Amino acid sequence: MKTHLFKSSLDWLSARIRSIPLYRWCRLVIASVPVVVLIGCSATGKITNLPVQQVPDSGTRYSFTNYMESHDLGNIMFILACSGGGTRAAALSYGVLEELRDTSFETSGKPYRLLDEVDRISSVSGGSFTSAYYGLFGDRIFSDFKEVFLYKDIESELMSRVFGLFDTVGRSFSGESRTETVIDYYDKNIFEGRTFADLQEANTPYTLINATDLNSRSQFVFSQRQFDFLCSDLSEFSVARAVAASSAVPILFHPVLVEKHAACNFEKPEWLIDVEKDADPTKNIRLHELVESMSFYLDDDSPPYATLVDGGVTDNLGLRAIYRNMMLSGGALEFYNSQADRVSFEHIVVLVVNASTNAVTEVGKSQIIPSAFEVLTVMTDIQLHLYNTESNSLIKEELTRLIEGLSISGRQIEPYFIEISVEDIDDPAEQRYVNEIPTSFYLEREQADMLIATAKKLLRKDKGYQRLLKNIGADQSADNGQD
Numbered sequence: 453m454k455t456h457l458f459k460s461s462l463d464w465l466s467a468r469i470r471s472i473p474l475y476r477w478c479r480l481v482i483a484s485v486p487v488v489v490l491i492g493c494s495a496t497g498k499i500t501n502l503p504v505q506q507v508p509d510s511g512t513r514y515s516f517t518n519y520m521e522s523h524d525l526g527n528i529m530f531i532l533a534c535s536g537g538g539t540r541a542a543a544l545s546y547g548v549l550e551e552l553r554d555t556s557f558e559t560s561g562k563p564y565r566l567l568d569e570v571d572r573i574s575s576v577s578g579g580s581f582t583s584a585y586y587g588l589f590g591d592r593i594f595s596d597f598k599e600v601f602l603y604k605d606i607e608s609e610l611m612s613r614v615f616g617l618f619d620t621v622g623r624s625f626s627g628e629s630r631t632e633t634v635i636d637y638y639d640k641n642i643f644e645g646r647t648f649a650d651l652q653e654a655n656t657p658y659t660l661i662n663a664t665d666l667n668s669r670s671q672f673v674f675s676q677r678q679f680d681f682l683c684s685d686l687s688e689f690s691v692a693r694a695v696a697a698s699s700a701v702p703i704l705f706h707p708v709l710v711e712k713h714a715a716c717n718f719e720k721p722e723w724l725i726d727v728e729k730d731a732d733p734t735k736n737i738r739l740h741e742l743v744e745s746m747s748f749y750l751d752d753d754s755p756p757y758a759t760l761v762d763g764g765v766t767d768n769l770g771l772r773a774i775y776r777n778m779m780l781s782g783g784a785l786e787f788y789n790s791q792a793d794r795v796s797f798e799h800i801v802v803l804v805v806n807a808s809t810n811a812v813t814e815v816g817k818s819q820i821i822p823s824a825f826e827v828l829t830v831m832t833d834i835q836l837h838l839y840n841t842e843s844n845s846l847i848k849e850e851l852t853r854l855i856e857g858l859s860i861s862g863r864q865i866e867p868y869f870i871e872i873s874v875e876d877i878d879d880p881a882e883q884r885y886v887n888e889i890p891t892s893f894y895l896e897r898e899q900a901d902m903l904i905a906t907a908k909k910l911l912r913k914d915k916g917y918q919r920l921l922k923n924i925g926a927d928q929s930a931d932n933g934q935d
Contacts, residue, residue: 495629495630495706496629497629497706497707497708497709497757498629498632498709499709499710499711499757500689500690500693500710501679501682501684501685501686501688501689501710501711501713502684502685502688503683503684503711503713503714503715503716504683504684504685504713504715504716505715505716506716507676507679507680507683507716507718508676508685508686508687512687513676513677514648514651514652514675514676514686514687515658515675515676515677516572516658516777518652519571519658523571525571525797526559526564526569526797527559527569527797527798527799527924528569528797528798528799528800528801528924529571529797529799529800529801530566530569530570530571530572530800530801530803531570531571531572531573531574531774531800531801531802531803532548532570532572532573532574532583532657532803532805533573533574533575533579533769533770533771533774533802533803533804533805534573534574534575534576534579534580534582534583534770534805535575535576535577535578535579535764535768535769535770535804535805535806535807535808536576536577536578536579536699536762536763536764536768536807536891537577537578537579537764537768537807537808537809537891538577538578538890538891538892538893539578539581539601539602539606539891539892539893539894539895539900540578540807540889540890540891540895540899540903541577541578541579541582541805541807541891542578542579542581542582542601542602543602543895543899543900543903543904543907544805544807544872544903544904544906544907545575545579545582545583545805545807545907546582546593546597546598546602546904546907547903547904547905547906547907547908547911548803548805548872548907548908548911549567549582549586549593549594550594550904550908551907551908551911551912552565552566552567552570553565553566553567553591553594555567555921555926555927556926556927557921557924557925557926557927558925559924566926569801570657571657571658572657572658572659572660572774573586573587573657573658573659573660574659574660574662574770574771574773574774575659575660575661575662575698575763575770576662576663576698576699576762576763576764576767576768576769576770577698577699577762577763577764577768578699578807578891578893579770579805579807580661580662580694580695580698580699580763581601581642581695581699582597583659583661584643584651584659584661584691584694584695585597585600585601585642585643586656586657586659587651587654587656587657587659587691588643588644588646588650588651588654588656588691589654590654590655590656598900600641600642601642602895602900602904603895603897603900605894606893606894607892607893607894608894609637609641610633610634610637610893613633613634613637614630614633614634614705629706630705630706631696631700631705631706631707631708632706634696634700634705635690635692635693635696635708638692638695638696639690639692639693642692643690643691643692643695645690645692646690646691646692647687647688647689647690647691648674648686648687648688648689648691648694649687649688650691651691652687660673660674660675660770660773660774661673661674661691661694661695661697661698661763662674662698662763662766662767662770662772662773663694663697663698663700663708663760663761663762663763664760664761664762664763664764664765664766665758665759665760666707666759666760666761667748667754667755667757667758667759668745668748668749668754668758669745670741670742670745670748670766671745671763671766671767671772671773671776672697672758672760672763673773673776674686674689674694674697677780680718680721681712681718681746681749681750682710682711682712682713682749682758683712683713683714683715683716683717683718684710684711684713693708696708697760697761697763698762698763699762699763700760700761700762701761701762702761702762702765705761707759707760707761708760708761709757709758709759709760710757710758710760711756711757711758712749712754712755712756712757712758718750719750720747720750723780724743724746724747724780727739727743727779727780728743728747731743738779738846739779742776742779742780746780768808769804769806770804771802771804771846772846774802775846797865798864798865798866799865799866799867799868799920799923799924800851800865800866800867800868801867801868801870801920802851802867802868802869802870803868803870803871803872803911803917804869804870804871804872805872805907806871806872806873806874807874807891808873808874809874809887809888809889809891848869851867851869852867866923868916868917868919868920869916870911870914870916870917870920871914872907872910872911872914873910874886874887874906876910876914877906877910882906885902886902886903886906889902889903
């Protein structure tokens with residue numbers, strides 16, 4: 453472990469939390485730092501989403517429909533979901549991208565990379581760094597992302613800026629949010645000031661960055677459809693700000709605020725009214741809750757700001773954004789039928805990069821009663837794994853409905869649900885080593901490389917992935933000199 457030069461009396465916090473998973477930072481922070489430093493001083497959120505007189509028209513919207521207008525989905529509809537979990541999640545997701553890049557196949561005599569078949573990427577928290585970077589810069593990610601992010605001690609950089617004594621005191625007088633310091637760092641050092649307009653113009657997959665709105669108690673997806681309800685244009689919104697919201701660990705970082713404007717007099721759209729008709733809470737409670745979460749922003753009594761924190765609070769796998777889009781389209785089958793004149797894919801792939809781990813504690817190993825911290829740690833893990841299981845089940849159910857519906861119409865589509873998880877590592881010692889790599893914003897270079905290699909190995913051995921490669925006649929060239 454490298455030696456750190458602490459710039460102030462508060463910077464020791466960085467060393468203490470380095471071994472603590474990202475979602476548990478907040479607990480340690482509260483116990484380790486005077487409460488007045490973190491929650492005793494109020495802060496004012498910076499508003500950057502500007503009002504519009506009318507919501508953007510169909511031709512300029514950041515939407516999957518527009519994506520399909522300019523992209524050929526080919527023979528495969530490929531959805532990639534990148535979970536939360538700090539730099540370890542980013543590294544695992546990056547490893548999957550490398551493996552997809554190095555896997556080639558031919559269609560109609562033309563060579564393609566499997567990576568080029570990815571149509572949508574949905575991500576939360578740590579996974580959003582990889583997805584946003586690839587969404588903005590494409591293959592450039594393979595030449596510089598390791599040095600820009602994976603190998604960089606982001607944690608110390610942020611801790612020195614956010615919790616340095618003089619910075620903390622200065623913000624206490626100015627009222628500036630801690631998260632604004634984080635956004636500024638991401639914008640200058642990772643995402644180069646790019647906006648969603650740049651993301652839309654890039655020849656890369658349609659990328660969904662997900663956060664959690666504390667007011668609506670639901671997932672907040674950075675899409676134009678979501679911003680319609682705010683009377684705002686997503687195109688000018690900073691990607692760095694969206695990623696910061698997606699990874700804003702509650703308490704440790706202030707929430708990111710986006711304002712609900714009234715300039716466009718936006719009313720409930722027809723598509724939401726249509727979905728509402730099927731949102732009977734006695735028949736489909738999930739759809740009912742989804743409709744309520746969207747309608748929330750149209751309530752005159754709702755708060756004027758969406759208050760955004762880590763996307764892992766509502767969806768740690770990034771899968772629910774996909775499920776959400778399917779449901780708001782009337783379900784997977786209705787979504788497919790609405791686009792049937794534009795697509796002709798024969799395979800539908802959902803690939804999940806799950807960076808969650810099993811907490812390593814001393815609970816139950818002796819008669820010593822576990823501490824409050826240990827209890828909270830285990831409780832968090834229990835809730836996270838149960839929610840992940842539920843998310844996987846939802847997507848599998850929708851894929852089953854899609855396949856059954858298409859089979860009735862005579863169309864045959866082969867489904868593949870692939871999940872990359874540390875739990876699937878065969879070697880116990882290797883699994884233990886990877887499991888204990890922290891979900892912080894700092895990894896040793898060897899840890900990052902280990903996670904990248906692990907992701908590639910896990911993907912190669914997955915039976916669903918092997919079946920996909922066989923069915924499309926793919927050739928794996930794992931070492932092609934591009935690393």
